Every structure is written in structure tokens, then in C-alpha cells.
Amino acid sequence: MDKVKVISSDESISELSGHFKVIAGPGAGKTHWLVTHIQNVLQNVKELTAASKIACITYTTVAGEEIQKRLGINQNKVEVSTIHSFLYANIVKPYIYLLKDDNGDMLVNVEELDGHDENIATKGKIYVWQQEARNGYLTDKQKIKKCLENLDWKLEENGINLKPRKPYLSKIGRYSIKSEELLIYKRLFWKEGVIHHEDVIYFAYIILEEYPLLIDHIRSKYPFVFLDEFQDTNPIQTEIIKKLGNAGSVIGVIGDPAQSIYEFQGASRQDFISFSLPNQTMYSIENNRRCGSKIVDFLNYIRIGDELEQKPLRDDSEIDVYFYECNEAGDDNITRFHELRSRFRLNGDYCILARNNDLVKQLRNAEAEDIWTSFNEIDSNRERFIKKMFTAFKLVNDNRQEAGVKELIKIFKTDKDGILKEPFQEYQYVSPVMKRSLAVDLLEFMACGMVKFQDKSLYEFYEALSGLLKVKNYGIKKITRGRIKEFSDSTSIKLLLDNLILPEEKSSEIRTIHKAKGMEFESVLLYFSDNEEVKRLISPDISSEKDDTRILYVALSRAKDLLCIACPPLDTETKTILSSMNLMEVDLVMP
Numbered sequence: 236m237d238k239v240k241v242i243s244s245d246e247s248i249s250e251l252s253g254h255f256k257v258i259a260g261p262g263a264g265k266t267h268w269l270v271t272h273i274q275n276v277l278q279n280v281k282e283l284t285a286a287s288k289i290a291c292i293t294y295t296t297v298a299g300e301e302i303q304k305r306l307g308i309n310q311n312k313v314e315v316s317t318i319h320s321f322l323y324a325n326i327v328k329p330y331i332y333l334l335k336d337d338n339g340d341m342l343v344n345v346e347e348l349d350g351h352d353e354n355i356a357t358k359g360k361i362y363v364w365q366q367e368a369r370n371g372y373l374t375d376k377q378k379i380k381k382c383l384e385n386l387d388w389k390l391e392e393n394g395i396n397l398k399p400r401k402p403y404l405s406k407i408g409r410y411s412i413k414s415e416e417l418l419i420y421k422r423l424f425w426k427e428g429v430i431h432h433e434d435v436i437y438f439a440y441i442i443l444e445e446y447p448l449l450i451d452h453i454r455s456k457y458p459f460v461f462l463d464e465f466q467d468t469n470p471i472q473t474e475i476i477k478k479l480g481n482a483g484s485v486i487g488v489i490g491d492p493a494q495s496i497y498e499f500q501g502a503s504r505q506d507f508i509s510f511s512l513p514n515q516t517m518y519s520i521e522n523n524r525r526c527g528s529k530i531v532d533f534l535n536y537i538r539i540g541d542e543l544e545q546k547p548l549r550d551d552s553e554i555d556v557y558f559y560e561c562n563e564a565g566d567d568n569i570t571r572f573h574e575l576r577s578r579f580r581l582n583g584d585y586c587i588l589a590r591n592n593d594l595v596k597q598l599r600n601a602e603a604e605d606i607w608t609s610f611n612e613i614d615s616n617r618e619r620f621i622k623k624m625f626t627a628f629k630l631v632n633d634n635r636q637e638a639g640v641k642e643l644i645k646i647f648k649t650d651k652d653g654i655l656k657e658p659f660q661e662y663q664y665v666s667p668v669m670k671r672s673l674a675v676d677l678l679e680f681m682a683c684g685m686v687k688f689q690d691k692s693l694y695e696f697y698e699a700l701s702g703l704l705k706v707k708n709y710g711i712k713k714i715t716r717g718r719i720k721e722f723s724d725s726t727s728i729k730l731l732l733d734n735l736i737l738p739e740e741k742s743s744e745i746r747t748i749h750k751a752k753g754m755e756f757e758s759v760l761l762y763f764s765d766n767e768e769v770k771r772l773i774s775p776d777i778s779s780e781k782d783d784t785r786i787l788y789v790a791l792s793r794a795k796d797l798l799c800i801a802c803p804p805l806d807t808e809t810k811t812i813l814s815s816m817n818l819m820e821v822d823l824v825m826p
């Protein structure tokens with residue numbers, strides 16, 4: 236095995252022109268190290284020319300924004316982006332026109348292509364698909380929808396195949412949906428210029444396979460490519476990065492195998508562990524600068540069996556790890572966590588974490604029913620339009636102004652001549668500059684009016700919006716009758732906002748564990764909905780093929796000072812075991 240050099244997050248490495256891999260646990264300072272390393276490369280290497288840049292790939296846009304901020308927003312020699320944005324901008328957008336279908340036509344409608352989007356299996360889409368795939372004998376529409384909305388590309392020995400994320404999803408009654416049929420579904424979207432998030436990686440791979448000379452072009456544009464959170468890379472992405480490395484770019488990957496939590500998207504901790512390029516140097520950072528010492532001890536217990544044991548560096552935080560019992564998600568359970576925070580005079584940021592979106596909704600007291608799916612079923616154009624508006628509103632509330640404006644600009648979807656699409660009225664032209672100006676107007680409209688609209692209906696909001704756009708000489712189609720009228724009359728703005736959970740949220744206090752990846756909070760409450768989670772806490776398996784223990788580990792390691800776990804009712808034996816693990820029960824110690 237390669238020799239691993241132990242470094243600290245303050246330590247620069249001297250070899251700047253070779254491939255490297257850094258393995259470090261939570262709170263080790265990986266981001267801090269990466270930013271320093273980039274600065275080091277900028278100052279000291281000669282491979283960077285006027286025409287080339289460092290690519291810094293982060294897992295989320297929020298993480299990228301943080302790195303960009305630390306580098307300085309004017310730092311234009313570094314391109315910070317997610318892997319999807321990087322591959323889209325450098326490979327897919329400029330070269331997808333090269334890919335042809337069996338008839339020699341372009342595989343994707345390039346004129347309509349505008350970023351990537353969800354592939355929502357509406358009733359209309361399923362109908363057209365069944366006509367084209369001649370599989371009208373499949374009757375369970377719910378199952379069909381679930382399968383079509385869970386497709387992903389898998390790298391297998393015979394190439395890349397399109398499959399549902401779980402094999403059982405392709406079983407509809409006594410039939411199985413075949414992969415050719417799934418491709419027909421994808422092509423329906425591609426013909427409209429809509430490519431899915433996962434299609435970006437697929438297309439990038441296929442383009443580079445068919446046109447290998449392009450790799451040299453990308454290598455010369457990006458002589459250095461650094462990837463953070465590489466434990467969650469998917470195999471196709473890994474292959475693309477290897478191609479770049481073998482072509483001559485210096486590849487540096489950073490991550491923690493114990494925090495690999497995207498198995499459902501094809502990531503595996505083993506891929507990170509075995510990722511290797513010629514003469515790659517391995518480093519590890521063993522310190523934990525984030526968490527108090529008792530939390531680090533507890534994290535080491537969960538990580539047992541792994542090579543890395545963390546050393547706590549903070550000597551100013553010695554709060555125990557706590558647990559308490561609760562019946563179900565609700566305000567009461569959260570109140571006890573806040574009591575504990577005030578007992579320790581912790582009034583900084585906090586986060587309440589749960590395993591999935593349904594639990595998050597319960598904890599937020601939001602409706603579990605998916606109101607946005609119903610909206611989409613009834614009127615997908617208006618749903619897209621309103622969803623993007625509300626997403627932008629939430630982004631701005633999260634202090635992400637530029638991301639909010641970008642999101643809003645997307646509601647002005649046009650054809651190649653700049654003519655707006657539904658729900659805008661026909662024959663209205665909009666220029667790119669005008670789109671931005673309208674986006675800013677809409678943001679202002681929401682910033683000033685959203686509080687007043689909270690309890691109003693979607694219909695009233697839409698009417699007010701229509702009035703605003705009219706003043707700017709743009710019209711959206713009126714809602715007059717039918718199911719959309721009923722839906723918009725009976726749905727409040729508050730309900731829509733509460734049920735809109737963004738893929739990345741910076742400031743929401745209650746979120747899924749996956750959305751807390753890479754973040755830290757003064758206090759963390761981890762909410763367990765069933766006893767299986769407690770069993771996992773007692774008998775963790777960090778190296779398992781399944782992600783469960785690692786998801787738990789990611790959650791626990793977000794806490795800087797206070798870590799508390801809310802469990803379902805426990806039997807005496809379990810409580811005794813938890814105490815022997817140095818977990819303190821809140822009721823017993825609270826006054």
C-alpha cells in the first residue's frame with residue numbers, strides 16, 4: 236500500500252505538480268487546506284498560463300460559494316463549480332451537437348438546451364411514452380411514474396446502461412420495463428432540449444469516449460483539477476477524472492471514506508479508497524478542529540474499525556453528548572433541545588437533523604402530502620414557473636442573491652428566437668438583458684409582498700403577479716377555470732412555501748442529514764424515528780457497503796459544542812448501554 240504522509244490542515248505540501256489524495260475526517264479542515272493549497276499553486280507553479288485555470292470541484296453550490304468567497308471573488312484564475320456545472324459548461328454544452336441518434340439527427344435538441352432540469356413523469360409524458368414504447372399493457376401509472384423518475388446511468392462492464400436506481404422499480408405487475416423503453420422515455424426529453432442532472436455526466440463521458448481529442452483541450456484549459464468531498468464521486472465521474480489525469484492534468488482529490496453517503500447515486504467508499512493515478516501521493520489529516528473533545532471521542536467510537544482515529548484539537552469545549560426519549564416529531568421534542576442549549580448558554584447557530592424529507596416535513600409541521608407533485612400533475616408549466624419563483628425567494632432569504640436572480644431568469648423560458656413560452660402569452664419577445672431586469676423586479680415584488688401573501692391563495696398571488704408583469708408590458712395566461720382554478724383557489728402560498736425544500740439550504744434549521752454535509756453548527760439535535768437507528772448507534776459498522784452508519788456519522792460530526800440525540804422510547808437495557816457509552820440522559824441531569 237502507498238505510504239501515507241500525515242499533515243496538519245495548516246501544512247502546505249511541497250510537491251505541487253503531482254497527483255495527490257488527502258484523506259481526513261470530519262472537521263479536519265479539508266476546506267481550509269484546499270483553499271491554502273490553491274493559493275500555493277497560484278503563486279508557485281509555472282504550468283498555469285494566461286489561458287489556463289485551476290478547476291476546483293465542490294459537491295454543492297453552497298460549498299463552492301464558500302470557497303470562492305475565501306479565495307476572493309475577483310480570483311478569476313480558479314473556476315469553482317460543481318462537477319455537473321463543470322462538465323456542462325466545458326463538455327456538454329459546447330459539444331453535445333456532435334452526438335447523433337440512429338437516423339443521424341442530433342440526439343439532443345441543441346437549440347432548446349438550457350441547463351439541466353428534472354424529468355417529471357407527468358400523465359401526459361407517460362401517455363406519449365406508452366404510445367411510442369408500445370407498452371400500453373403496463374397499467375399501474377403510479378409504479379410507472381416512480382420508475383421513470385428514478386432513472387440513473389450505471390457504468391457496467393458492457394458500457395453505460397440506463398436503469399432505475401432500485402432494480403425492483405422496473406417491475407410493473409408481471410412485466411418488466413426494458414432498457415430500450417427507458418431510453419425512449421429519455422429521448423422524449425432530449426428532443427425538447429431537456430437533459431437531466433445525471434444525463435450531464437453521461438453525455439460528458441460519451442462525448443469524451445467518442446471524441447478523445449477533446450480531453451487534451453480540456454487538459455490544457457485546466458492543468459490542475461482539485462475535487463473536494465471525493466468520497467461521493469460516482470463511477471462515471473471518476474472515469475472522466477481519470478481520463479483527465481492520464482492526459483496530463485494534475486488531479487488532487489480530498490475526502491473521507493467514512494462520510495461516503497451517496498450509495499443511492501452510485502457512489503461507494505471503496506471507489507474513493509481505491510482511486511489511484513500514477514505517482515499519486517497520499518496524505519492524511521488526523522486532527523479534528525471542529526468538535527469538542529467528548530464529541531470527538533464519541534465519533535471515534537462510531538468510526539471504530541476504520542484506520543483513522545481523530546485527535547481533538549479544541550480544548551475549550553467539554554460538553555457531554557446527550558440523549559432523550561420522545562414519542563414523535565413535534566414541537567415538544569425540539570423544546571427540550573433548546574432547554575439544553577440555554578442551560579449551556581449556547582445561543583449560536585443550531586440544526587435539527589433527520590434522515591429523510593418526510594421526517595423533516597413532520598418536524599417542520601408541514602404537510603406530508605406532496606403539494607408540488609399535485610400542482611405539477613395539474614399544470615406543469617405553471618408549476619415550473621411558480622416553483623422557480625419561490626426557489627429564488629428562498630435562495631435570496633438564504634443570502635444567496637446571485638443564485639436567486641439566476642433561478643428567476645430561468646422562468647423566462649424562450650424558443651430560439653427569444654419568444655417566451657407558457658405560461659406567458661404568445662408572441663412576446665424578451666432579450667437576455669430584459670430577463671435579468673424582470674428577474675430583479677420579481678424578486679423585489681416577493682421581498683416586499685411575501686409576508687402579506689402567506690395566507691392568500693395561489694390564485695390571488697398569480698393575479699397580483701400578472702398585474703406586475705402587465706405594467707412591464709408582459710402577459711401571463713390567465714387562470715380561468717378547470718382543475719388549475721380549483722387548485723389555485725384552494726392552495727395557500729404558505730403551504731407551497733413550507734413544502735418547498737431546496738436541494739441545498741444554507742440556513743434552514745431543520746434539514747435532512749444529506750443536506751448538512753460539509754456544514755457545522757454550534758448545537759445539533761439528531762432526531763431518530765425508530766429504534767433501528769439506536770441499534771446502529773450502539774453497534775456501528777462504518778465500513779459496511781450500506782451507507783447507514785456513515786449517514787449517522789455525518790450527522791453526529793456536524794456539532795461543534797452540543798450534540799444531542801432524540802430517540803424513540805427506550806427499554807432499560809438500551810439506556811444502560813447508552814450510559815456505558817458515556818451518553819447522558821437529559822431528564823436525569825436537567826433540573
Ligand SMILES: Nc1ncnc2c1ncn2[C@@H]1O[C@H](COP(=O)(O)OP(=O)(O)OP(=O)(O)O)[C@@H](O)[C@H]1O
Pocket residue numbers: 244245259260261262263264265266267268491494524525752753754755792
Ligand atoms: N488551520 C486552521 N486553523 C484554524 N481553524 C481551522 C483550521 N482548519 C480548519 N479550521 C476550522 O475547523 C473547522 C472545520 O473545518 P472544515 O469545515 O474545513 O472541515 P472539513 O474537514 O471540511 O470537515 P467535513 O469533512 O466535516 O466537511 C472550521 O470551523 C474551520 O474554520
